[in-house]
């Protein structure tokens with residue numbers, strides 16, 4: 001927990017009862033994705049149909065999500081949605097980091113507005129990087145590459161945690177709805193945990209939720225594409241958002257959707273609960289009328305309102321309708337003075353293997369390609385990369401290679417080769433022993449050199465845009 005800190009890496013700690021706890025600041029990395037999906041209730045991407053899937057979707061690299069439908073439905077309806085992700089400004093940007101940007105770019109092309117958090121407070125607190133240095137790294141290393149990777153400067157806003165008060169305020173405010181037991185359960189924290197590791201996730205909660213405030217674009221679904229190491233923060237955020245909600249929207253007992261009130265300290269009086277424990281019936285009825293009016297607005301005509309039981313039923317509403325109803329009621333909640341926060345959606349990608357066979361890590365340059373590696377270095381790294389070939393040519397021809405562990409093949413699949421048909425050919429020819437390990441490496445080198453050479457060129461061409469990616473409060 002307190003050990004080496006790498007971006008996009010995490011530790012899976014086994015706890016009593018064989019439960020897994022993901023430590024987002026840890027240095028180990030598990031690829032036991034099935035288990036993570038099952039234990040934390042992620043949804044598989046298998047059940048999701050995308051209209052124009054990207055390379056990462058088509059190849060199963062983006063493998064899981066939470067509530068992605070909420071975002072895709074908004075898009076289909078022509079409503080807006082937002083994309084938020086964050087970066088920890090520390091080391092150099094490597095290929096692993098580019099995967100998140102690939103996804104951000106895809107969502108941007110689908111019409112999402114993009115917000116990117118520079119986690120300078122987190123970097124300062126957990127890695128000892130000054131805010132000044134964090135800013136420099138963020139601009140020169142990350143944003144410069146985002147521009148080169150083709151994020152649309154008109155639709156992207158980069159901000160710093162340290163200079164956006166609402167982010168910190170939300171984190172502080174929502175701290176009220178969690179406690180150290182929950183942090184122990186989610187992150188495995190104990191008595192020795194440095195409080196920076198308690199504060200950083202709360203700021204990240206603020207990062208994730210603030211784009212839906214009225215000031216930053218208003219209520220809309222927000223999707224957070226991340227590596228699975230960041231899922232603990234999403235679980236925390238989703239839980240906290242739900243706890244602030246005034247209205248619960250659930251499946252009806254027999255059919256349809258049922259709405260109930262969630263009364264807490266902040267909303268008790270607005271919902272007609274008087275301090276002496278009595279009910280202000282008139283106020284309560286007004287709230288129920290407001291719920292009904294919202295539903296009528298959505299076009300329902302079979303609304304059963306039972307203020308006495310504290311429920312509103314809509315028998316004809318489908319599961320699909322739930323998000324729309326939820327959003328409408330969040331808007332209503334806002335009009336009554338509530339925060340009206342929708343739990344964020346998220347997507348998760350597999351990590352690419354490190355080049356040496358161990359995990360990718362910025363502190364071990366041989367394990368990955370940096371986006372600033374010069375081309376001879378790229379060639380050298382791929383030549384030395386871990387291979388799924390056999391030890392001799394004869395054996396390779398006879399037994400074939402294993403593309404699943406072959407770094408050169410894997411990097412083609414993750415990063416460099418767009419053509420699925422060609423990739424499938426490479427895969428089967430490698431397995432059949434028709435392509436040798438050295439040949440696979442050469443194919444990868446050619447593609448990698450093209451790809452990175454192009455990126456370097458783009459970086460020069462887009463350097464003048466870096467400032468324009470910054471939000472007003474980041475300049």
Ligand code: TRP
Pocket residue numbers: 007008084085086087088117118119122204207208224226230
């Ligand atoms: N904690 C993230 C990391 O270690 C950075 C981050 C900060 C972030 N805020 C975020 C990621 C919001 C996604 C969403 O890399």
